[in-house]
Amino acid sequence: MxxxxxxxxxxxxxxxxxxxxxxxxxxxxxxxxxxxxxxxxxxxxxxxxxxxxxxxxxxxxxxxxxxxxxxxxxxxxxxxxxxxxxxxxxxxxxxxxxxxxxxxxxxxxxxxxxxxxxxxxxxxxxxxxxxxxxxxxxxxxxxxxxxxxxxxxxxxxxxxxxxxxxxxxxxxxxxxxxxxxxxxxxxxxxxxxxxxxxxxxxxxxxxxxxxxxxARGGQSVSNEGFAKHYQDNLIILRKLLHYCETELICKENEAIFVQRLNEAVQGQYWAFLCAKPSPLHKKELKEFDAWIRENYRSYYESCKWIKIRILRLTRFYGYGCMVRLHHWRQM
The missing domain is CATH 3.90.550.10 (Spore Coat Polysaccharide Biosynthesis Protein SpsA; Chain A)
Structure with a gap:
């Protein structure tokens, strides 16, 4: 037709x-x-x-x-x-x-x-x-x-x-x-x-x-969805941080994109805490935190989330307890 x-x-x-x-x-x-x-x-x-x-x-x-x-x-x-x-x-x-x-x-x-x-x-x-x-x-x-x-x-x-x-x-x-x-x-x-x-x-x-x-169960933006698909969020986040750094057309939009991407960075931290605690997830969280610190310092410093700041201060020693506390507060 x-x-x-x-x-x-x-x-x-x-x-x-x-x-x-x-x-x-x-x-x-x-x-x-x-x-x-x-x-x-x-x-x-x-x-x-x-x-x-x-x-x-x-x-x-x-x-x-x-x-x-x-x-x-x-x-x-x-x-x-x-x-x-x-x-x-x-x-x-x-x-x-x-x-x-x-x-x-x-x-x-x-x-x-x-x-x-x-x-x-x-x-x-x-x-x-x-x-x-x-x-x-x-x-x-x-x-x-x-x-x-x-x-x-x-x-x-x-x-x-x-x-x-x-x-x-x-x-x-x-x-x-x-x-x-x-x-x-x-x-x-x-x-x-x-x-x-x-x-x-x-x-x-x-x-x-x-x-x-x-509030639909199973949505990608639910705690369950973040825990399941946190690696996908990281893929998109990495692409967009690079995109906005190299392909920004309208300078006036920069502040808006920074705000939106900062929310996405905080969302990635949230996703790691939603995932079931494990040595692998702890390693991935530490690597992500180090990558943000080394490559996008302003996003690293703008993180005001107390749970992440405590983990940084303790060199992620309290990772398991922090994740369990996070899960308990979401119930």
């Missing part, structure tokens, strides 16, 4: 999300603008009924919904696949366990029809996984912004730097060859930083366009 160009492509990273996918796809069915919407369900080698659920929507709305099946390659591979195959003027990522606030879709499409910027920022909701009740909003600080700005650094201090609040020109993504690491967790930060680094114009749409499901 020859798919026509659309205003917005929503690319869904879908891996074993049969429990959540129907809610997400139903939230994208806005009859007033369905002709302007392309929904790519990128099935990343699911072993459940993810593809079957997607096919129901493909059959009902063949001009708007597409299912792309591929071998498992991780979240980043679904992003790269979506960018390659998108037919939309703008491109938005949504994880398969989250959803879109349908009531804002029509206004969002109308906004995108007139938009000319590389990047559109929007607020996004957070929702409790169990009740699906909205618990908060991120990016509401953007409500003071009107018109187009030329750099992210000119947005209000504290503006969210997260994939959930970003919609990006597809031509911009291809022109700048935005590509993220495959077969690796935490590549969303790589997508955000590479995109913001390259963009030259930003607009803000003031209604939320994403509902992010929080």
């Amino acid at each position: 020859d798919y026509p160009e659309k205003i917005l492509t929503i690319s869904i990273a879908a891996y074993n999300v049969q429990q959540y996918l129907d809610k997400l796809l139903a939230s994208l069915v806005a009859p007033e603008v369905l002709d302007d919407l392309e929904v790519l369900v990128i099935d990343d080698g699911s072993a459940d009924k993810t593809a079957d659920i997607a096919l129901k929507y493909v059959k009902r709305y063949p001009e708007s919904f597409r299912l792309i099946r591929k071998e498992n390659g991780g979240w980043g591979s679904t992003v790269n696949c979506g960018i390659r195959t998108s037919k939309g003027k703008y491109f938005k990522l949504i994880d398969g366990d989250d959803w879109f606030p349908t009531e804002n879709m029509e206004n969002f499409i109308l906004f995108l029809k007139k938009a000319k910027s590389d990047l559109i920022f929007t607020p996004f909701y957070e929702a409790d996984d169990r009740t699906e009740r909205i618990t908060g909003i991120k990016g509401d600080i953007l409500k003071s912004v009107t018109g187009t700005v030329e750099a992210f650094a000119r947005l209000p201090q504290g503006s969210p730097l997260a994939m959930h609040g970003m919609t990006v020109s597809t031509k911009f993504l291809r022109k700048n060859r935005i590509h993220v690491t495959e077969n690796c967790f935490y590549a969303d930060l790589e997508f955000v930083i590479k995109t913001v680094n390259c963009c030259k114009s930003i607009e803000v749409f003031h209604e939320p366009t994403y509902v992010y499901r929080t």
Whole structure:
């Protein structure tokens, strides 16, 4: 089938999300603008009924919904696949366990029809996984912004730097060859930083366009997820520290990237403490700490986390006790 160009492509990273996918796809069915919407369900080698659920929507709305099946390659591979195959003027990522606030879709499409910027920022909701009740909003600080700005650094201090609040020109993504690491967790930060680094114009749409499901067991950002995938976080962190050191385009963005990467460094320390205590994990933690100290001294010194500072002072002698204390306090 020859798919026509659309205003917005929503690319869904879908891996074993049969429990959540129907809610997400139903939230994208806005009859007033369905002709302007392309929904790519990128099935990343699911072993459940993810593809079957997607096919129901493909059959009902063949001009708007597409299912792309591929071998498992991780979240980043679904992003790269979506960018390659998108037919939309703008491109938005949504994880398969989250959803879109349908009531804002029509206004969002109308906004995108007139938009000319590389990047559109929007607020996004957070929702409790169990009740699906909205618990908060991120990016509401953007409500003071009107018109187009030329750099992210000119947005209000504290503006969210997260994939959930970003919609990006597809031509911009291809022109700048935005590509993220495959077969690796935490590549969303790589997508955000590479995109913001390259963009030259930003607009803000003031209604939320994403509902992010929080506190779900097994999420990569949960304590369990950090413990399991701490090496992936380290891979992305190393890449981005080097990227921002060597490929920074807009100097105005440097302070923002430093803040976001500092959070990622602290997250790596957190991940090591979430992992089960072992001689190997202790060795890896010490090596990471030494590497940060030798190569990125400012990030090393900015760590105010008392547990890590105590470990440094004791030359990591109290590692096992500190990790057990950390686990106990997270229960």
